[in-house]
Amino acid sequence: RGGGKRYSTCSSHGFSMPLFTFFSLCLHLSIAAAAGNPPLPLNSTQESIMRDLSRYVGSAGWNTTVSNPCLWRGIGCSPSDSTSFSVVTDIDLSGCSMSNPTLFASLCSLDTLQSLDLSKNYFSDLTGHFSRCPMSAGLRVLNFSSNRLAGRLGDLSGFSRLEVLDLSFNSFTGTVTTQLSVMPRLRSLNLSSNHLVGVVPVSMASSLEELVLSGSFFSDSIPSILFSHSDLTLLDLSQNNITGDLRASFWKLPKLRTLILSGNKPTGAIPASLSNVTTLTRFAANQNNFTGSIPSGITKHVKMLDLSYNGLSGEIPSDLLGPAGLEAVEC
Structure with a gap:
């Protein structure tokens, strides 16, 4: 089934950080591509599209002397449901030094595409390129991290099936309000290292599992509605301008495993209720303005804890270093 093991076309790296949902989905696609016999050929339409696309990739990654594009590096294919041909489902052009939109x-003509990785290139403007684009309707994974994209987040309404979106390490500006509400299946979102401002966005699908907003300019306190995203396993709000008391509502996130709040400006005490989040294994809140004492039981479930560079005082809880599974503590 498919075209054998898929390798990145121009570099050996994909996302700028390990988004677990992305890797599990790509593993699924790679397994689908690796099983069974050599891939069936593409139909004449898709082969023509791939040959045309190869003009932009050039000699950086694709050996176009191989007749079947499903065997080119970075390409994943699957058998078509109704014909004796394959269809292109996965394209990885990460690190190919491309900039020509x-x-x-x-x-956009590849309406069977499910995963597109264009990270680590030099694209600077996507305005209008995804309007009326058949490809966007079926896309599940989109990675534009580490490019030169700037301006406000555009219209994302065409990506109704998108599950993983990575726009990190670009230069997006402005606020994030309702742009994300048009993707009801979104499970993993990474907008880190941009120039975004305003409050932490909360318009994402309730099924969101991973939210990474580090290294931007989000401000104000954490919105209470964020705690209604009960499927969150990863929440990274580090290196922003978040202020106010840290809300004690993290117990409403029963699947949370990683919570990173480092490098902000919150005040007040660290909520003792964090010890009730039984799934939480990493909590980093260093370089903030927290005061008061370290809550007892904070390491009951947490294996990695960093509370350094705060204004904490009082006695160290006697149970802080007690749990057998504890791996690292910095206070």
Whole structure:
């Protein structure tokens, strides 16, 4: 089934950070591509599209002397449901030094595409390229991290099936309000290392599992509605301008495993209720303005704890270093 093991076309790395949902989905696609016999050929339409697309990739990664594009590096294919041909489902062009947006005319014609990785390139403007784009309707994974994209987040309404979106390490500006509400299946969102401002966005799908907003300019306190995203396993709000008391509502996130709040400006005490989040294994709140004492039981479930560079005082809880599974503590 499919075209054998898929390798990245131009570099050996994908996301700028390990988003677990992305890797599990790509593993699924790679397994689908690796099982069974050599891939069936593409139909004439898709082969023509891929040949046209190869003009923009050039000699950086694709050996176009191989007749079947499903065997090119970074390409994943699956058998078509109704014919004796394969269809392209996965394209990885990470780190190919590309900047010409003309290639989107070809990409948009691949209406079978499910995963597109264009990270670590030099794209600076996507305005209008995804409007009326057949490819976007079926896409599940989109990675544009580490490019030169700037301006406000555009219209994302065409990506109704998107599950993983990574726009980190770009230069997006402005606020994030309702742009994310048009993706009802979104499970993993990474907007880190941009120039976004305003309050932490909360308009994402309730099924969101991973939210990474580090290294931007989000401000104000954490919105209470964020705690209604009960499927969150990863929440990273580090290196922003978040202020106010840290709300004691993290117990409403029963699946939370990683909570990173480092490098902000919150005040007040660290909520003792964090010890009730039984799934929490990493909590980093260093370089903040927390005061008061370290709550007893904070390491009951947490294996990695960092509370350094705060204004904490009082006695160290006697149970802080007690749990057998504890791996690292910095206070």
